[in-house]
Amino acid sequence: MKKIIILLAMLIFAISCGKNGGSGKxxxxxxxxxxxxxxxxxxxxxxxxxxxxxxxxxxxxxxxxxxxxxxxxxxxxxxxxxxxxxxxxxxxxxxxxxxxxxxxxxxxxxxxxxxxxxxxxxxxxxxxxxxxxxxxxxxxxxxxxxxxxxxxxxxxxxxxxxxxxxxxxxxxxxxxxxxxxxxxxxxxxxxxxxxxxxxxxxxxxxxxxxxxxxxxxxxxxxxxxxxxxVENIVYKIIPDNNSSLNAFNNKEVDVTSITAEQAKGFKGNPKMISKNDGSVWYLLFNFNNKTLANLKVRKALLMAIDREGLVNNVLNGYGTAAKTLVPKGIGIKGLDNKDFTEGVPTSTLGYNPVEAKKLLAEGLKEVGESNFPKMSMLLNESGNNKVIAEYIQEQLRKNLNIELNLEPMTAQERWSRMSQKNFDIVFAGWSGDYPDAITYLDLFESSGGNNNGSYSNPQYDALVKTVKGTDDQKVRMDALVKLEGIIAQDLPVGVLFHREKQYLVxxxxxxxxxxxxxxxxxxxxxxxx
Structure with a gap:
């Protein structure tokens, strides 16, 4: 009887270890x-x-x-x-x-x-x-x-x-x-x-x-x-925020990302790690939409959103309100070996709802519209995206009297809609692929495969070509800074924030x-x- 009990105990231990790789494998x-x-x-x-x-x-x-x-x-x-x-x-x-x-x-x-x-x-x-x-x-x-x-x-x-x-x-x-x-x-x-x-x-x-x-x-x-x-790795695909947190608490996953709201419950907990993930988040405009192709309209939309409030009140301080497309602190250096963004004299437009309302009226008049037409914004349904999109929706309603419809969907569907140019606005993000500022700043090149908004600017294209056509760092940096200036002034996208992402480990x-x-x-x- 004693042997049977020992064998049963060993079996239960083996099964419990296997559930989450507790064997260390x-x-x-x-x-x-x-x-x-x-x-x-x-x-x-x-x-x-x-x-x-x-x-x-x-x-x-x-x-x-x-x-x-x-x-x-x-x-x-x-x-x-x-x-x-x-x-x-x-x-x-x-x-x-x-x-x-x-x-x-x-x-x-x-x-x-x-x-x-x-x-x-x-x-x-x-x-x-x-x-x-x-x-x-x-x-x-x-x-x-x-x-x-x-x-x-x-x-x-x-x-x-x-x-x-x-x-x-x-x-x-x-x-x-x-x-x-x-x-x-x-x-x-x-x-x-x-x-x-x-x-x-x-x-x-x-x-x-x-x-x-x-x-x-x-x-x-x-x-x-x-x-x-490590002998084996398993990727669990759990889009729902609450389900992924439960999976971590139940030891079904070893690592998961969490939302800013969920992170409140883990403040000071050594299991939570917060990292700058090198991503920039923005409003992607479809330039095939005649209203959004108007610069004054794009400026109005961006200036009606309080980016500092977004970071502090929605993301609980995780992240930085963006002034440039390229994020800080990701190893991209300027000629003086400082962070690249420190040498960029231009900055994307700040929060100014009064000026935004004025620009919107002027822009709508220029495109022959008496009111802002009905539009939707696409977004991934996972992570912080829903609460961020709702904040943007409310800011535009409050400051510009715009009723923007939200379309939450899977990442797969959003990517498909973007590649087909089937959207008005998308809440989207971009992470760098290699350690050079051009991995962000070539994103809106006219012929680029990821230029989903169909933005086109010959000066922008020429500057990208300059950056990629020389190893003269002075020439490259001058061109990179000018590219940031075009993004700040011409708004192929409305830059919002640089993300800091939270994980449980x-x-x-x-x-x-x-x-x-x-x-x-x-x-x-x-x-x-």
């Missing part, structure tokens, strides 16, 4: 939305990137504290003029199916991202490569693109102009390698299901229950597997970092107590 993270896409050459959203962080690795990879370190390339050389980069791949690196990873795989992936038929919104990320933009716009053939396979372990890349941050750029998901044989086999289902993914990274995807969870397992073929300390989780650039998390030092 499984880490569980709440992903608040289903990824839009995890296909490396197509993915644009943060959630898709959080998946790709596990199953893909490029020539370089994210390191600690926002740095970039060798990945599948052990080293690289740069020519004296900065136009030619040569990457040397590690010995014996393999895909998760055992196939060797070669320089050709990188050429395959990069050309696929640039192929017009792929319709990648992030194709412009590869435009620094010689003739890449021309190929993407069908002006030259793929053979003219400056990507050369010297041998299986050596990739040579020729650039249009010097790009001092190119070694961090190749860590971005659009630059991931592609196994052509696997891609041809999976076809249109490539990276849409667990068994349609192939890993070059630290983990393989074992299971994907859409809308529910994604399960990952340590990749034994990963070159640095010896330093991967179980005490057994060690080494997890929260990154403001190139994704939300750094898993390189992750371990479980």
């Amino acid at each position: 499984t880490f569980t993270l709440n992903l608040i939305d289903e990824p839009k896409s995890i296909d490396p050459q197509i993915s644009t959203d943060v959630n898709g990137g959080t998946v790709d962080d596990l199953v893909t690795e490029g020539l370089t990879r994210k390191g600690k504290n926002g740095t970039f370190v060798p990945g599948l390339a052990k080293s690289w050389d740069k020519s004296a003029d900065g136009l030619k980069w040569t990457f040397h791949l590690r010995d014996g690196i393999k895909w998760s199916n055992g196939d060797p990873i070669t320089a050709q795989d990188f050429k395959n992936g990069w050309l696929r991202a640039l192929n017009p038929q792929t319709a990648s919104q992030y194709s412009y990320m590869l435009y620094p490569i010689k003739n890449a933009e021309k190929y993407n716009k069908k002006a030259v053939s793929a053979e003219k693109v400056g990507i050369k396979v010297i041998n299986d372990k050596t990739l040579e890349v020729e650039l249009e102009a010097p790009v001092p941050y190119f070694d961090s750029l190749v860590a971005f998901k659009t630059y991931m390698p592609l196994n052509q044989k696997f891609f041809d086999k999976t076809g249109d289902s490539y990276f849409t299901e667990a068994n349609k993914t192939l890993s070059s990274g630290a983990y393989t995807m074992e299971k994907w229950t859409h809308g529910s969870e994604i399960v990952f397992k340590k990749n034994p073929n990963y070159w640095d597997a010896a330093n991967v300390k 179980d005490k057994r989780v060690k080494g997890l970092e929260f990154t403001p650039i190139g994704g939300e998390y750094y898993f390189g030092n992750l371990s479980l107590k």
